[in-house]
Amino acid sequence: MNTGRANPAIHSRYPKPQNEWGWQVVVYLYLAGIGSGSFAIGILMEWLGYSPYSLRPMILWGPILVAIGALFLVLKLGIKRRFLNTILNPKTSWLSRGFYILSLCIIVGVVVLGISILPHLGISVSNWSSLLLILDIIGFVLALATAIYTGILIQSVKYVAFWNTSLLPALFTVSALSTGAMAVILSTLGYSILTPSEGYPYQLMNALTLTEQILIIIEAIVLALYLFSRYKAEEYGKDSVRLLLSGNLRFVFWIGIIALGFFFPVILEGIYSRFHEQHFLLFLAGSLLLIGGFFLRSGVVYAGIKEQHPLERLILYQYNLRETRE
């Protein structure tokens, strides 16, 4: 990052991070990630038999967050009322395919959530078990697709070297699942504290906490691999990693992503495993983890540096500016 000061000619052309996609995309990635992750984890927990049926609405609220996130994606558009035009090119455009994935996920998810509320209103759904199973399977697949799609949307822009890797969808998917698991933990815990008569769902909470801890370890590994591969891959990828690790975005990375997203939640959960009555510890760990998830998305989006134009390289060679760049 300091080469710019040594050579002003290079400094003037130093690649700047993209500013086409801003906070709306970050909020969308975040909400869609949590929403789809929590929905997938919720359905999985029920299939594994950890969750009593009465808790279903508490673990399946994800699609609502996905819908709110999708609204932010519409907010990003220049002419918002034309957002339905995005259905026109599913053949090649991922933005267009995403419209279908997102709307299907929201519709199926809201239907599943709606059916899960029916028993609380006194309507029996015991005859619909096969229909519910099919809806659950479709919902699970769509939720996973939504989680993966958040990464693919960013990856599909090939000319930003920092994003152009299949590790990015992997990172976003794992992050979506870990933040989703934490969101489910928080909502279940909050519900069980507010309604003490129903008892504390120990089995569900233990399974969720274990899943979340495994996921956070995988997430850390994938993040390290992702940054390493980007640093090695291309010049602008290297610039992006530098920007994130030691440049203007270093606070976002070290405080937002590493400290809030990984370090403190792991420590707090470790302490919580000793003192099971201190629920505020888990709330604190969960909130920090969720904030960390937000910083992860914003770090990745704002650190994307686009190759300005191919002539830039030609000119660097032509005027012998190449060597001094490193």
Place this chain on the structure above:
Amino acid sequence: MQEKVLVIDYEKCTGCRACELACSVFHTGASNPSRSRIRVIKWEEIGLYIPLTCQNCEKPFCVEVCPTKACHIDPKRHMVLIDKNLCIGCKTCILACPFGAPVYDKVEHITVKCDYCDGDPQCVRFCEVGAIKYLDVAEMSGLKQYASAEKYTKALRKLPGA
């Protein structure tokens, strides 16, 4: 294959940005270079100015990523064009283009790009030094061949014993 193309000789450009003004006046009626379809990229320290606009790629990536098919290849003119009535202003094409050619119009809230002013490029008319030219494809490739042959000759002459 296009019949005529914009050819830019960046070594002639003085960075006066008249092309930007002419472009924005022609397309928007406003004398506002930020709405221009052509952009002069300046390297002040080495005194180099590069007017850049759409290269009309054979396999345009902006067309591939456009979710609304607003960005399309015009079959008659063999150009990449953006349909004003379909564009939603998602800026994906701007990120996707390696040349940064489509630009976001903050007034109209859509992405716009060079369309050669329907056959009479204003930037060519207003470029005093002739850095931008509107040439036949055959002529352009001839010029290119000439330039590379000249370069090759120069290099050969430098060889010992030449």
